[in-house]
Amino acid sequence: MKKSTVIVLLVVFLGSVLVVGIFGMQAVPWQEIVYVDKIEITNILTSSGKDVDIKYNEKHNYYYAFIYYEPVKVTQLDEEGNTVEVDAFEVTLVWDYSPKNATNNKVKVSIVEPASPPCDPLTDNAKLGRGDPIVFRRAGNVHLRYAAADSATGATLDIWLYVVVQP
Amino acid sequence: MKTYLRNLKTLVVMQLRDKLDLSFIRSVRSTIIKVMLAIIKLAVVIVVFWGLFTVCKMLSVFRPFGYIPDTVVNVLFTLIQLMSIITCTVGLTKTLYMTADNKVLLTLPVSSTNVYMSKLVLYYIFELKKNVGLTLPLFVAYGIVNNAVWYYYPWMLFCFLFISLVPVAIGAVISIPALYVGKFIARFKWLQAILVLGAASAVTYGLIYVIGIIPANINIMGQWGYIYQGIDKFLNAFANVFKPYYYLTLMMVGGTLRIRAQLVQGDTFAYWGVMLACVVALIGISFLLAKPLFVKMASKQFEFDKRTSRPHRNRVHRRRLSPFFESMQMDLRSSTFVIGAFIQLVLPAIAILLLNRLYAAMNTNYSGQVMTKTFNLLVMLVMTLAFNNTYASVYSREGAARNILKTRPQKPVYTLFGRIAFRAMVIVLSTVAVTVTYYLAQSYRVVDGETVQIALDSVFVKEIVLMGVITLIVSEAHLLWCADMDLMNNFADQYQTVGVQFDSPNERNATIVGFLLAALFAFLYYFLSDRGTYSSLVKGLVIAVALIVARVYLFITRARLYFVEK
Structure with missing residues (x-):
């Protein structure tokens, strides 16, 4: 297919979406965009089942929590794809956003420190989705950042997890 | 120097x-x-x-x-x-x-x-x-x-x-x-097959991913x-x-x-x-x-490059059907042709699916609903007709072999039809695929993450079928028009001597004609509607039938009169 034909097809396709989007919509002239203005950690759950106290550092504007490292047997896949049981400690952060009617409620979670990869002391394939436990394979500190994806200057939340060995 | x-x-x-x-x-x-x-x-x-x-x-x-x-x-x-x-x-x-x-x-x-x-x-x-x-x-x-x-x-x-x-x-x-x-x-034929499958899977996955990330509510102005x-x-x-x-x-x-x-x-x-x-x-x-x-x-010798294949028993086809089998065999030998045919079959349907997912996310008024139907017809036609353009040089591409066709002891129209028969079949399958996709895209909507079936109005179902029939007829007419252009103004000499992708003026003209035809039928659909859009589709169908009758008549007449001469 020629370049000009491909361009015509793209123009027709995009044009058909734009024309309907501009001239064929119900008369709703303006739909307010509601941005996420606050993200907060409501609870921290651990595989040991013990309560965790979340603290806030007002001076530097971040949350932090001290958690004792109490490993349990966790099923994982090794490099060859076999299921193996390893000692690890799972921490699940329960978080929420407000207001609830935000137009785009996606929140990006990223590991700020330690720089990845590898995400030591976390497992290499650490998942950071909502409800995913953060798996520590040894005691250590992790700095996580929660940022609203609806704008570059949107709400953010920083939290330090200090996972320490019980004395 | x-x-x-x-x-x-x-x-x-x-x-x-x-x-x-x-x-x-x-x-x-x-x-x-x-x-x-x-x-x-x-x-x-x-x-x-x-x-x-x-x-x-x-x-x-x-x-x-x-x-x-x-x-x-x-x-x-x-x-x-x-x-x-x-x-x-x-x-x-x-x-x-x-x-x-x-x-x-x-x-x-x-x-x-x-x-x-x-x-x-x-x-x-x-x-x-x-x-x-x-x-x-x-x-x-x-x-x-x-x-x-x-x-x-x-x-x-x-x-x-x-x-x-x-x-x-x-x-x-x-x-x-x-x-x-x-x-x-x-x-390696198997490698070609794997690559084709891989590419097709990657493209399909990419498009499904794009369809999946379309937001549930699109309001461009809002x-x-x-x-x-x-x-x-x-x-x-x-x-x-x-x-x-x-x-x-x-x-x-x-x-x-x-x-x-x-x-x-x-x-x-x-x-x-x-x-x-x-x-x-x-x-x-x-x-x-x-x-x-x-x-x-x-400077490499090419005479001995050809790999020998085991002799096959010669199958005798009916005289009139032999050009069709011959063309199909020639076409299907080329992996490029097979990939092209697959794309021609699948791409229009995927485009319609993507378009309707976008429209489904828009809260349109009555005028917007007519526009969505019109653009569905336009995209169906534009996509299908665009693939006909290469057939505006289908006979010229044979180069000097074109002259051998003229010596065959049968009416040239069979040979000429044979060369475009495969594309005509692909058009039929592609139109069926695109019509079924349009019907399914309208029948099933994703509401709050769940797919829900919607009972469609019987008139709307008829409209979808009519759109498919119009697309089919106009595409076949355009295919004949493209072949006709090459018949009347062939560039066999250029293709014979030039090994490059010759920029045939016929293909350019075919692109313009195809786009104008698609725009004309979309225009007629939108502006000839009278108390509903069904009536304009019936009018469009009459015009499409007239168009294909004219193209068939012109193609057969010109093939008889000019093919041997030109």
Whole structure:
């Protein structure tokens, strides 16, 4: 297919979406965009089942929590794809956003420190989705950042997890 | 050096005469008509781009202050250049190493360097011609809309003399690995099948991913601020990813605001110098690596290349059906043809699915609903008709073998129909697929993450079926029209002597006719509606039937009268 034909097809396709989007919509002239203005950690759950106290550092504007490292047997896949049981400690952060009617409620979670990869002391394939436990394979500190994806200057939340060995 | 340049010029002119129809130069009248037509064509393309930019400017799509940022023209320019690199690589691989005329050219009293460079110069001229026809009007329109300084236009012409070298130089270098990869893949049918399946899976996965991320609620006007930011982010990210091409864009336009007063500055010449150095380096590399390979390939004997296959028992087909089986066998031998047929089958349906997912996310009024149906018909037609264009050179591509067809002891119309029969079948299957997809896209909606079936109005179902029938009839009529163009104005001589992708005027005309037909039927559907859109579809169907009857009659009559003569 020629370049000009491909361009015509793209123009027709995009044009058909734009024309309907501009001239064929119900008369709703303006739909307010509601941005996420606050993200907060409501609870921290651990595989040991013990309560965790979340603290806030007002001076530097971040949350932090001290958690004792109490490993349990966790099923994982090794490099060859076999299921193996390893000692690890799972921490699940329960978080929420407000207001609830935000137009785009996606929140990006990223590991700020330690720089990845590898995400030591976390497992290499650490998942950071909502409800995913953060798996520590040894005691250590992790700095996580929660940022609203609806704008570059949107709400953010920083939290330090200090996972320490019980004395 | 003087002799070298004279030889080079002779070789280029000689090959140009083969590849282009320059007979109009002999007559002043023909030359004037040809030049006028070229100017009109250029003006039309400029007006089309100017119209698009003006609409975007009026609606403040890219900037609130009524101008078009350089990142917009950069996206279009980069896409065209990337496509050029692909076409140049494919074309040069064929032109440099696989063309039959290489064997003749190497017998001439010139050096192999002369022949090699003449091929590159020839490709450069074709690239320049293509750029003048598409990319230059894009930049001229951009300059008009953004009130460019007067010397922007001559500067553009100067830039394009060098810009056209870029894809040719890159293509010449990439043609070396492309040749080896192509030859390796051509050797194994199973590898071709795996690659086709892999590519098809990747494309399908990509499209399903795109369909999956379509938001549940689209309100372009209501969410304009959000969309505006998204467009801006995309344009900047695109410029960042393809930075070298963004610098080329800056070299040509200066910048979004600089285009109006301070177009050419020190950095402009820096970009120009770097571009020229890169082109020289690439041509140098291609000369050192590709030229020896070119000489080796061009002087290779081809008589013994053909692999022998086990003899098969000759199946005798009915006399009238034999051309159909023959064409099908020839077509299905080519993996490129099979891939093309697969794309022709699947792409229109995926496009309709994507379009309807987008429409489903919009809260449209009555007028919007009619528009969505109209655009469904338009996209169905445009997509299906676009694949017919290559059939405007279906007979010419056979080169001298075309004359052998004339000696067959049967009516030529069977042979001629045979060559387009496979595409006609693909059209039928593709139209069925696209109609079923449209029906399913309307019948099933995703509400809160769950797929819900919706009972469709029986009149609407009939409309979907009628749209499919109209698409089918118009596509078949257009296919016949394309074949008819090639029948009446064939370029078999050019295809016989030229191994490159010959830029057939018939294909260009077929594109225009196809687009006009699609626009006409969409226009009729929208404006001939009378208390509902069903009536306009019935009117459209009558016109479509009249069109195919006329095309069949003309094709058969012309095949009888002119095929043997022309």
